[in-house]
Amino acid sequence: MSKSISTRRKFLKGAGIAGGAAVAGTLATPHIAQAKTKVLKVQAAWGGGIFLENAKSYVDRVHAMAGKDLRIDLLSVNSVVKTSQMQDAVHRGVLDGAHYVPAYWYSKSKAASLFGTGPCFGWSAQELLGWIHYGGGMELFNELMSGLGLNLVSFFNSPMPAQPLGWFKMHVTDSSQMKGLKYRTVGLAANVLQEMGMSVVQLPGGEIQPAMKSGLIDAAEFNNPTSDKDFGMQDVSKHYHLASFHQSQEAFEITFNKKTFDRLPQEHQAILRYASEAENSNFYWHNTLRYADDLISLKEKSGVNVYRTPDSVMQDQLKAWDTVVNEISAEDPFFAKVIASQKTYAKKVMNYLLLNQPDYSMAYRHHFG
Secondary structure: OOHHHHHHHHHHHHHHHHHHHHHHHHHHOHHHOOOOOEEEEEEEOOOOHHHHHHHHHHHHHHHHHHOOOEEEEEEOOOOOOOHHHHHHHHHHOOOOEEEEOHHHOHHHOHHHHHHOOOOOOOOOHHHHHHHHHHOOHHHHHHHHHHHHOOOEEEEEEEEEOOOOOEEEOOOOOOHHHHOOOEEEOOOOHHHHHHHOOOEEEOOOHHHHHHHHHHOOOOEEOOOOHHHHHHHOHHHOOOEEEEOOOOOOOEEEEEEEEHHHHHHOOHHHHHHHHHHHHHHHHHHHHHHHHHHHHHHHHHHHOOOOEEEEOOHHHHHHHHHHHHHHHHHHHHHOHHHHHHHHHHHHHHHHHHHHHHHHOOOHHHHHHHHHO
16 A cells, blocks of 8 residues: 555545544534524413313424424413403513403403404304404404504414303293393303393302302303313202303413514414414314213213203393494494404305204204104
8 A cells, every 4th residue: 555545544534533523513512503492481361170271282282393492381370460460461571471261351342352252143163263364353353452552462262162051049941030140251241141130240260169159149150061060060059051142152362472472483473373273173172072071970970950041041142232232332433343344254154054054953863862
């Protein structure tokens, strides 16, 4: 072997070792070039139960897509501020985000309730979300945020089944029995039931059962059989009425501080948005089965009498909604604008759906009696 060849081989070998060392050094210290993990502090309006599970499910989807680059620190109810203060805390940047429902802040604007606890135009929460995403609802919501001067960006998801009329100390067979009763609900539903002659008290979820036990209220609703069972409503009443128009279409609102959101990379903004859409489907699949199982448990294990709310009550609810909506629309042009948009969407979409959908109850009775 010539000296020149030997020298060249030694050079190449040395260069390979040096090059490898350089690469190894680069791989060993990636933190120098990597951005720090972004952590968003998001408070939920739920201290436990199925709704906190739903909030965690949204967070899990964000983490699955974002990996270590974006994390959400999910805080339970009252961790930083009270539920009534959550929106203001997100607006000010005290919190980066919140998981709740619009009815919890509608005192700022009655139009807020239209995005979750408004009148029924023959539609369900599925169609409400369709209006928000494709019928102009999101543009109107952002107009509302701008008008209120709120530094927020929100996503809506999770179509809730119609909320039960709730728990009473007797079997309600006619609308006349509801007059004078002290009843718990939230949002514009309070105005509707007051119009029907009820005395309405707006209480947080955790205070409902104790209030009914002490006699502060005569009747109450929260949201669904699972949450009601967790609250222990079966221990203070054995009369549970399903179906109602007082809150027949509602969904979660996940809101973020807009300045914080706008500073995120576009891919992180997309993850927060699309995780909301993914959780939208998961909520319905997951919660519907839980509600059905817990309704059976309430009946068979707790001796609860379950009834379908009589038509006379629901017809009077629709009449009360007309009165409430007309009164507020006369005072609030923006409220009237949102109502008009919703009616346009519902008239078109529900015309198709109601004509096309078979009578599912016919098939159910055929198989199950």
